Amino acid sequence: MLPFLKKDMTVLVRDRTELLVLLLMPLILTVILGFALRGMMAGDIGDLDLRVAVVMEDDADAGVEQIIDDLESAGATIDRDSLTDSLSEAEPIQIYQSAFESGDLAEMLTVEYVSKSEAQDALEEEEVAAVLTFPDEFTYDVLQKGILDEGDGGEITIQHGTENQFLSTIFEDVVVQITEQFNMELAISQIVGEDAIAMMEQQPNSNLGGLESVTDQDPLSSIQYYAFGMAVMFALYVASTISSKAYLENHYHVFHRIILSGQHPLKYLLGKVGSTTILVFLQMMFLITIASTFLSGFTIRGMEQWAGVGLITILFAFCVGTIAALLTAVSMRGESEVISNIFSFGIVSILAFVGGSFFPTSQISSVISEIGNWVPNGIALNAFLQWTQGLSLQFITPLLWKLVGLSVLFLCISLLVFPGKKVG
Numbered sequence: 554m555l556p557f558l559k560k561d562m563t564v565l566v567r568d569r570t571e572l573l574v575l576l577l578m579p580l581i582l583t584v585i586l587g588f589a590l591r592g593m594m595a596g597d598i599g600d601l602d603l604r605v606a607v608v609m610e611d612d613a614d615a616g617v618e619q620i621i622d623d624l625e626s627a628g629a630t631i632d633r634d635s636l637t638d639s640l641s642e643a644e645p646i647q648i649y650q651s652a653f654e655s656g657d658l659a660e661m662l663t664v665e666y667v668s669k670s671e672a673q674d675a676l677e678e679e680e681v682a683a684v685l686t687f688p689d690e691f692t693y694d695v696l697q698k699g700i701l702d703e704g705d706g707g708e709i710t711i712q713h714g715t716e717n718q719f720l721s722t723i724f725e726d727v728v729v730q731i732t733e734q735f736n737m738e739l740a741i742s743q744i745v746g747e748d749a750i751a752m753m754e755q756q757p758n759s760n761l762g763g764l765e766s767v768t769d770q771d772p773l774s775s776i777q778y779y780a781f782g783m784a785v786m787f788a789l790y791v792a793s794t795i796s797s798k799a800y801l802e803n804h805y806h807v808f809h810r811i812i813l814s815g816q817h818p819l820k821y822l823l824g825k826v827g828s829t830t831i832l833v834f835l836q837m838m839f840l841i842t843i844a845s846t847f848l849s850g851f852t853i854r855g856m857e858q859w860a861g862v863g864l865i866t867i868l869f870a871f872c873v874g875t876i877a878a879l880l881t882a883v884s885m886r887g888e889s890e891v892i893s894n895i896f897s898f899g900i901v902s903i904l905a906f907v908g909g910s911f912f913p914t915s916q917i918s919s920v921i922s923e924i925g926n927w928v929p930n931g932i933a934l935n936a937f938l939q940w941t942q943g944l945s946l947q948f949i950t951p952l953l954w955k956l957v958g959l960s961v962l963f964l965c966i967s968l969l970v971f972p973g974k975k976v977g
Contacts, residue, residue, distance in 0.1 A: 575791060575832075579783035579840050584848065586779045586911075603720050604663045606672040608686040613644045616692030620700060627701070645695045645707065645735060646687055652731045662724075676712060682720035684712040685728065777851040780844035781937040782910035785930040787840075788833045788873050789904060793897035795829045796880035797890060822878050822971050826964070829877035833870035838863070853941060861940045865949070868956045869933035875963035876929070882970040904928050909935075929959055 621633055641647075653664050665681065672684040687709055694707035711728060713721040841862060845853045853859055883892045905911060907924045908931030914922040925931035936952040 575787060575794070575836055576839060579787040579836075580843060583776065583779045583783045583840070583844060586775070586783075602663070603661050603724055604665070604681045605724055606665050606667050606675050606681045606684045608669050608672050608684060609646070609666060610669070610689045611646065611687045611691040612689075613646050613692040614641070616690060616694075616696065617641055617644065619693050620696040623697070623701060644692055646692060648735050649728070649731055652727075658727065662727075672712075676714050679714060682714050683724045685724075686710045686712070774851060776844060776848045777941065778913075778938070779910075780841060780848070780851055781934055781941075782905075784837045784840045785869065785908065785933045785937075786901065786905040786910040788837055788869065789876070789901045789930060790897060791829055791833050791836065792873050792877035792880055793893050793901070795825055795832075795877040796884050796893040796896075819968070819971070822881065822967060825881050826871070826874040826878045828874075830867075830870045830874035833873045834866055837866050837870065841866075858941065861946070861949075862937065865933060865936045865940065865953070868953055868960075869929065869936075872929045872933075872956050872960040872963070875960045875967065878967040879963045879970070882967040882972075886970050886972050904930055907931060927955070929956060932956055932959075 617637060621637060625633070650664075652658065653662055665675070667675065669686070672681070672686075675681045676684050688707070691707040691709065694704055697704045698706035709728070709732075711721075711725050713725075841853070844851050853862060880893050880896055884890060907914060907921050908928050909922075909925050910930065914925045914931075926935065932952050932955045936949045936956075939949050939952075
């Protein structure tokens, strides 16, 4: 098999144009995408001017008084004044207002509290990007569900403008995040039950919980994301390149001469796996090393983290090698280069999209994100990101086993499809 490895490596090195594309193009795209989108990836949205209107149809104080009346009617032993103060500080609407006025969000968000008709006029005149409406009895409905576990909870509505879809979508995402956080805290209080009421009476300013990062790493940078994203995408092109050259070898009877020389045909196929694996490994490590050395915002810390990156790269490179073997087997079985071209010009782009090479698929669709968790480049990308963000080996082990499983599957199919000793 070693002679075949040497042959494939020599052929590709001689094709300097192809080699430069495979090495330099992912680096160029990493720089372009990384710096162009670094603000959005880092959550730096302070330069945006997002104006929204808020319609307040609810009477929050009345909702608090009503829920306390319900608690007393249910026979709960409470200190009305203390609980009123506690619930007033934890009013759902106040949670939203506090979030709008805090941190980076306050720098990019301008909120106007207006009537329903004024909000509609502002939306039609494109003075605001969206309208957020808190309906009547919203506070009561939320607290009734959270404290008494009755009713369906409260609902807020967001009306989007026709010309500012991008900004209104950002605002909707903000509201969704605030809502999910608030729902989580309500769920905790619901589980605690009556103890939560007692705690709120005794410590009206206490919080139900908080957030703590599971790693001590800096937030993910766009350079780091796209370095890995481009690396796993362009690795797939190596597979199509190797299979295309295998087709040419078959077309010019190189493969036939190898068979006539007494070499087992499977050595030829396994040589494609080995050469692709080596080329992908060198290609990816080149890109990752250059990015971590010369590009700001991307650092791999210590030998342990480098070892993990190397392990992920080797397993993914081998998986790409088995894809190259499958493409080679299909091309030689059908004596056509069509499958390699389709893979290169179409399938790679689809895999890159669902695998998250262009942007995180979680921002698009949960379905696409789930598909991305089962394609080789998506699995490798997730493993790289989780490992370099400081998660332990046990978190990425399932991803590594997925790569191994796909590699075995592709290799088995390749061995079944490969034409074997057929000549001519």
